[in-house]
Amino acid sequence: MxxxxxxxxxxxxxxxxxxxxxxxxxxxxxxxxxxxxxxxxxxxxxxxxxxxxxxxxxxxxxxxxxxxxxxxxxxxxxxxxxxxxxxxxxxxxxxxxxxxxxxxxxxxxxxxxxxxxxxxxxxxxxxxxxxxxxxxxxxxxxxxxxxxxxxxxxxxxxxxxxxxxxxxxxxxxxxxxxxxxxxxxxxxxxxxxxxxxxxxxxxxxxxxxxxxxxxxxxxxxxxxxxxxGVLPDPASQPTVTVKPALSLVSQVVYFKVVKANNPVSYGATWASATDTRVVTIPIGYGDGYPRALSSRGEVLIRSQRYPVVGRVCMDQFMVDIGLDSAWNEDEVVLIGEQEGQRISAEAVAERAGTIPYEILTGLNDRIPREYRGGSPALAPARGTTPPAWG
The missing domain is CATH 3.20.20.10 (Alanine racemase)
Incomplete structure (x- = not known):
């Protein structure tokens, strides 16, 4: 990409x-x-x-x-x-x-x-x-x-x-x-x-x-x-068929090998028992990605699920990919679908201990929005642009 x-x-x-x-x-x-x-x-x-x-x-x-x-x-x-x-x-x-x-x-x-x-x-x-x-x-x-x-x-x-x-x-x-x-x-x-x-x-x-x-x-x-396209509660029944309209995506910006027992991120709250490969993703709680997902969240890279490790920082967080490979600029899906695999807003909310409303409305203006589909008359609304009001 x-x-x-x-x-x-x-x-x-x-x-x-x-x-x-x-x-x-x-x-x-x-x-x-x-x-x-x-x-x-x-x-x-x-x-x-x-x-x-x-x-x-x-x-x-x-x-x-x-x-x-x-x-x-x-x-x-x-x-x-x-x-x-x-x-x-x-x-x-x-x-x-x-x-x-x-x-x-x-x-x-x-x-x-x-x-x-x-x-x-x-x-x-x-x-x-x-x-x-x-x-x-x-x-x-x-x-x-x-x-x-x-x-x-x-x-x-x-x-x-x-x-x-x-x-x-x-x-x-x-x-x-x-x-x-x-x-x-x-x-x-x-x-x-x-x-x-x-x-x-x-x-x-x-x-x-x-x-x-x-x-x-x-x-x-x-x-x-x-x-x-999101259900309001885990107890809700999907009596109306809807499709999620929002995806949250990023890209790998850094790759490194982390030695066994070397802690990752603030507070040294997580370390791998073996040598592992860790990638850095350029989004954090300053964008509305919840800090509550520290060592609890997951992302999709190359259609595989990988865990967020260590504390989510203001502008970045780290992901453990084990012995797998990832390259700078690889797509990372935080909410959405990648090659048949999906992470839903509901699932992110459950891992963060909150509701999907808070996950979606917390995504702030630092993140540009890209619009796809819709009427040709709405062309000015498409493309990548920050929202007019948040």
Whole structure:
């Protein structure tokens, strides 16, 4: 493999055609509109290129966490409706309205803040009401939501587009909590029916809900990690066929023979009992490759699995290849496939003692992204480029 001088040997490769495949299969499975969740730099895949691609596929809605992410998408030319899912900060409310971003309203006080900002601008705000059905994060408790919903329905300056909650345990198909949350959510929505108002979009299902609980699909679903081809939890069942969209690859930059009992890396925590061959890979925890993979991770080189040895450094880590051979510039796969062998994000997470969400979203802007596939209209989004916002 030859790497251009201007391109770092470590890179993320995103297959946009896999995103298309995943979106299509999710749509077929649920039969309702999809809100593609692109928060946290599109789960490490690159906020703007992924959003552009999803827009080209006709995704009905996009979801982000913060107003800054929504503004970045608008500045990149995204016209698809965007809901900001996080709690709002009063001084930022005007930015939502100016940039045509839909607002999560999570309390009566927040509703009044949005109304005041909309009136000052002379422009209606589009809102989604957040109902807390058991997550205890943001939102009005379902059992005390009546006055909140009444105020939103009666609002002059707010257009009520949606009402939603978030499932806490849907990744586990055997959890009884999801049924309880659905019941609480539907009871809260009944307040709207009693008022004789049009029912806004009801959305509840995250990736776990999409996979395991069809009764939660309602009027729209919000796939996050599933959209990127990764299951949310070891307990999750693959009821929707998806393909991983992200690969993390690097190259060998150094080879040496390490004598028996000579420790490798910081802290001298690992040494081979015999002479061995060790190669160095130019990526570390400064890029988001977890230090927890010290002497626990594995990589693919020439379609063989080899262990990470010693502590992962900020910018590099070492791999023991035993008596095998490897050359400088050989491809190294950290997440992805090589000649029929695969290391999944789920497997990396398990070895690191964490969840695949943290692995993917932790891959930061030091790593260039390369985009493959997709529509010719998205040519500016392809090639090797850092994400626009992370």
């Amino acid at each position: 030859t790497t251009p001088a201007s391109q770092r040997p470590t890179r993320i490769v995103v297959d946009l055609d896999h995103l298309t495949f995943n979106l299509s299969n999710i749509r077929s499975h649920v039969g309702v509109p999809v809100m593609g969740i692109v928060k946290a730099n599109a789960y490490g895949h690159g906020l703007v290129p992924v959003a552009l691609h999803l827009q080209a596929q006709g995704v009905e809605q996009l979801g982000v966490a913060f107003v800054e992410e929504g503004v970045a998408l608008r500045q990149a030319g995204i016209t698809t409706p965007i809901l900001v899912l996080g709690g709002i900060f009063g001084p930022q409310v005007a930015q939502f309205i100016v940039h045509d971003l839909e607002i999560t309203v999570s309390s009566l006080d927040k509703l009044r803040q949005v109304e005041a900002a909309a009136q000052a601008l002379g422009r209606k705000a589009v809102i989604h009401l957040k109902i807390d059905t058991g997550m205890e994060r943001i939102g009005v408790h379902s059992y005390s939501a009546k006055s909140f919903i009444e105020a939103a329905v009666a609002s002059t300056w707010c257009e009520l587009k949606g009402i939603y909650s978030h499932l806490a345990c849907a990744d586990d198909p055997n959890s009884p909590m999801t049924a309880e949350q659905l019941e609480r959510f539907l009871e809260a929505c009944e307040h709207i029916s009693r008022l004789g108002a049009p029912m806004p979009l009801r959305h509840l299902a995250n990736s776990g809900g999409i996979l395991h609980f069809p009764q939660t699909h309602l009027d729209m679903v919000r796939p996050g990690i599933l959209l990127y």
